[in-house]
Amino acid sequence: MLSDSQQQFWTLWQPQVALPEKVDLKRGEVADPIPPSAKGAQLQQAIAPYLSSQQLMVIPQGKPVRVLYAETRGQRRVYQVVFRDRATKRGFQVQAKLTLDATPNGLLQQLLTESPGTFPETELMLTMAKWGVTQSRQARGAFFEDTIALIMAAPPSKHGRPRPVSVPLRALIPQKTEGFLCVSQPGCDAALRPFFRQPKAQWALGEAAGHVAAKVLTAERNLSDWMKYPRWRWQLQQQLVQRRIPLFAFNDVGLDDPDFEAIQMGAIANVVRTNRSRDLSFHPETPVTRSVVASALMRLPGNPSAAAMNVNQPLQDVSRNHWAFAAIQNVIALGVMQPDAEKNFFPNRVLSKRQLWEVLSPLYPPDVVLPSLLQNETPARRRHLSRGLYPILQARLGLYPEAKMV
Structure with missing residues (x-):
C-alpha cells in the first residue's frame, strides 16, 4: 500500500542505536545495556528528520507566529509564513507564491493562531461512516472519486483488522479560502485524527499534497477552479499513479508490475x-x-x-x-x-x-x-x-x- 519512495525509505532505513544517558560510573562498573526501543518509537525517530526538514512537504501542526503578505481588493498574497512547532518549540518558515482569497477578517489565520485545538472545516469532512472504516466484511474503506492517497486504519472494534482507506482531495481543502492545503491533518472527526498521525500516513499525505501543489502552481489557476473539471482530477490521479503512488489497494499487484x-x-x-x-x-x-x-x-x-x-x-x-x-x-x-x-x-x-x-x-x-x-x-x-x-x-x-x- 506504500508508494515507491516510501518503500525505498523503509527498506534502506537502519534503526540507529540511541545514545546512552550520561551516567557517572565508578571504576570497574559497567553501564546497563540500552533497552531496544519499540517499533512505533523507531518509526517516529526515522521519519523525524524528514518532517523537520520538510523534504516531504509535511507541515507539522505548528502555530503561525508571523505572516508576511500584501492585500489588494480582498485578495491576499502571502509571501512567507513562520511557524513554531508546538511539540519541539522550534521555528520553521514556509515561502509561498499563492494568491489567497482572504477569509472574512482573516478568519482562517485567527483560527490557526488563536484556536490551536480547532481544525478548519474542509470541503469534505471525513466521518467514520463516510470513510467506511466501520463497514463489516469489507477489505477496504470507502473509495472517493478524488482520492489522492491511501493509509491504513483500524475499525474502533478491538478485534477489527486495519484496512486501507482512501483520502479524498476535498478533505485537504479548507472551506472559503484559496492556496491552503491541510497537509498533515485532513478535515475529519476527532476520532479519526490518530490515524493520520502515524509516520506512514504523514508521508502519504505530504507526498500527495506536494504533487497537488506542484500541479496547481504549474497550471497557474486556483485549485477551486480546477476541482470543477473532472478531467483535471483524472490527470492528477494518473500523475500520482505514474509516480508509483497506489490509490486503489491491491495486495497482488506490486509497484513494479508492468501493468x-x-x-x-x-x-x-x-x-x-x-x-x-x-x-x-x-x-x-x-x-x-x-x-x-x-x-x-x-x-x-x-x-x-x-x-x-x-x-x-x-x-x-x-x-x-x-x-x-x-x-x-x-x-x-x-x-x-x-x-x-x-x-x-x-x-x-x-x-x-x-x-x-x-x-x-x-x-x-x-x-x-x-x-x-x-x-x-x-x-x-x-x-x-x-x-x-x-x-x-x-x-x-x-x-x-x-x-x-x-
Whole structure:
C-alpha cells in the first residue's frame, strides 16, 4: 500500500542505536545495556528528520507566529509564513507564491493562531461512516472519486483488522479560502485524527499534497477552479499513479508490475476492480470470460446508459437473473460483441488474447499508443483486459499518455 519512495525509505532505513544517558560510573562498573526501543518509537525517530526538514512537504501542526503578505481588493498574497512547532518549540518558515482569497477578517489565520485545538472545516469532512472504516466484511474503506492517497486504519472494534482507506482531495481543502492545503491533518472527526498521525500516513499525505501543489502552481489557476473539471482530477490521479503512488489497494499487484498503471487507473475509474469486496486481491492472472469483458466494456465512461438503450435481445444462455445481463444486452446492441446464430452468448467462455484483441481493436481511437498484447490462442487474463482497455479509458477521460505501456 506504500508508494515507491516510501518503500525505498523503509527498506534502506537502519534503526540507529540511541545514545546512552550520561551516567557517572565508578571504576570497574559497567553501564546497563540500552533497552531496544519499540517499533512505533523507531518509526517516529526515522521519519523525524524528514518532517523537520520538510523534504516531504509535511507541515507539522505548528502555530503561525508571523505572516508576511500584501492585500489588494480582498485578495491576499502571502509571501512567507513562520511557524513554531508546538511539540519541539522550534521555528520553521514556509515561502509561498499563492494568491489567497482572504477569509472574512482573516478568519482562517485567527483560527490557526488563536484556536490551536480547532481544525478548519474542509470541503469534505471525513466521518467514520463516510470513510467506511466501520463497514463489516469489507477489505477496504470507502473509495472517493478524488482520492489522492491511501493509509491504513483500524475499525474502533478491538478485534477489527486495519484496512486501507482512501483520502479524498476535498478533505485537504479548507472551506472559503484559496492556496491552503491541510497537509498533515485532513478535515475529519476527532476520532479519526490518530490515524493520520502515524509516520506512514504523514508521508502519504505530504507526498500527495506536494504533487497537488506542484500541479496547481504549474497550471497557474486556483485549485477551486480546477476541482470543477473532472478531467483535471483524472490527470492528477494518473500523475500520482505514474509516480508509483497506489490509490486503489491491491495486495497482488506490486509497484513494479508492468501493468501497474493500467490496473490502478482501471480500478479508480471502476472499469475493472476486483472479484470480491472481502479481499484485496485483483487476481491479475485469472482468465477472463465473455461476461466479464462485457461488464468492463459497459463500465467505460461515455457509454449510453442501459435505461437509455432499452434493449431486450433474447438469448438462450443468459437469463434476466444473470449478474451481467444488462451489460451483455448493451454490448450486443452496440455491436461490440455478438451471440452466435442460435442466440447463444456463451457468457462463461474464456476469451483468447486474439479474441480479446478483436473485441477491443475497433474501439481504439486513431493515433493512440496501442498496448502490447500478443494475438494468440492462449487465455486472456485480467491484466490483459486492464492493459487493453487502458488506451480507450485514457481517450475517453481526456488523459495524455505520458508513458508507453509495456
